[in-house]
Amino acid sequence: MRARVFVTLKQSVFDPQGTTVAEALHTLGYASVKDVRQGKYFELDIDAATVDEVNRVAKEAADKLLANPVIESYRIEVDTAQTEKVR
């Protein structure tokens, strides 16, 4: 199964890259874009039998390595349809 891990800076942390992207979008005329937060996206193909197990491994990976809890938060989605063939 595949776990998707989305890592972004916490809301309380200023994101200079996101702000710059938002300004560029405004220059392009997208005035409706109010805010941009830039982050990182990870796909973890995990060999596990249950969704719970995939979630557990992905959460551990995020806590220990993928995200820095001082500045970042993360969100996990598990896709049961995806296998490692889909690349």
Added chain:
Amino acid sequence: MKFAIVVFPGSNCDHDAHYAAEHVLGQQAELIWHKDTSLKGADVVVLPGGFAHGDYLRTGAIARFSPIMQEVKRFADAGGPVLGICNGFQVLLEAGLLPGAMLRNDSLHFRCEHVYVKVEQTDTPFTLACSPSRPLRIPIAHGEGNYYAEPDVVARLEKNRQVVFRYVDATGQRLPDANPNGSLNNIAGICNDARNVVGLMPHPERACELAVGSADGLGMFESAVKAVSEGAFAHSR
């Protein structure tokens, strides 16, 4: 006495630190590969600047898993003096040896220039021979030196006098314009609770001889020599 300079894949200021310790100060110095598991009897450990593991994931995030880091942690826990310079500071943060984290510079620019840094605390092994009255003119070279920590952590750092270095102007004034990266409270460097682990973004090892524009960084290395020779911050092996 002996300096150990840890070499990660991507370190690029390791030889500068080695040169400062060996040629400028006349001390023993050894480059230690990150896969080594011994600090080889060193009295002082330096984590140098550079881009360990290509800064993949986050600066310093992969370097903390290098085998030598277990030894560095043991050395630090035993009271040994550890200095993290630039990327080395980022490694210390990711390894949890110092509190906080680095964000991208608020300007989004990689800043490579000389700045003024005030030594605010002299009771660390890397500042005890430094003077707080005259700011040091030393170079920076980083894209992610925007120090961040939760407000309660920053308050604790300030209360415990753990902010060792602060960006100031040439006259020593702490002004927003003197801050090259947007770090909280103009923080350029901090130490741990026990004060034996010090990290800073500026590069003292690149400012140890007047021929390279400034010798203001030399005092930090002289401090380490003095600290070890006087038995201050001696670690138990």
